[in-house]
Amino acid sequence: MPQTTTSSRSADGQTDGQRPSRAVMFDLLGNSRRRRALRYLLDEPTMTLTKLSARIAAWENGVPTDDLSSRQRKQVYSSLYQTHVPRLSEHGLVEYDADDRTVRLTGDRDRIRRFLELDDAPRRTFSHRWSRYFFWTAVVGSAAIAGNWLGTAPATHLGTEDLYGLLTVTFMMLSVSFAMAVEGPKLVQVFD
Numbered sequence: 001m002p003q004t005t006t007s008s009r010s011a012d013g014q015t016d017g018q019r020p021s022r023a024v025m026f027d028l029l030g031n032s033r034r035r036r037a038l039r040y041l042l043d044e045p046t047m048t049l050t051k052l053s054a055r056i057a058a059w060e061n062g063v064p065t066d067d068l069s070s071r072q073r074k075q076v077y078s079s080l081y082q083t084h085v086p087r088l089s090e091h092g093l094v095e096y097d098a099d100d101r102t103v104r105l106t107g108d109r110d111r112i113r114r115f116l117e118l119d120d121a122p123r124r125t126f127s128h129r130w131s132r133y134f135f136w137t138a139v140v141g142s143a144a145i146a147g148n149w150l151g152t153a154p155a156t157h158l159g160t161e162d163l164y165g166l167l168t169v170t171f172m173m174l175s176v177s178f179a180m181a182v183e184g185p186k187l188v189q190v191f192d
Contacts (some may be wrong), residue, residue, distance in 0.1 A: 047102065
């Protein structure tokens, strides 16, 4: 698939030359190290490759930069130097100065921030919690139905059809709650 760029004007009216198309941006941001590098460069537009790689390694390993091993630092440094910074540079988002070993953000900051905000959607925090709700609803419902079949369930006055109906309604309510939790903020924005 060819990777294209488009010309545009920045917010101040200046032509910023070629910038990555939407498809290319999504491809570039498909890698967590590139996303993280751009996040750090949005806060500090110029930094050494060593400092950038240490921050990313600390984030990936969940430790402060002072607690990183040399191997952890080196792995991230090598991948940034050999792969990620050249890809970002090729599409005009960063420049790498080999003499100073610094990386400088050169792409449209607002556009990069907008693309990175897509990744920050709150729905990512719901996945594990909601999967547990669905799982336990299925387990409890199945146990109740199995207990009813075997005649060991405490609610033997309910028929199997009643239990299926109750389980179906429970799953429907859980599904609506899930959809509102994940998509609700988007729906509110549409109607504002």
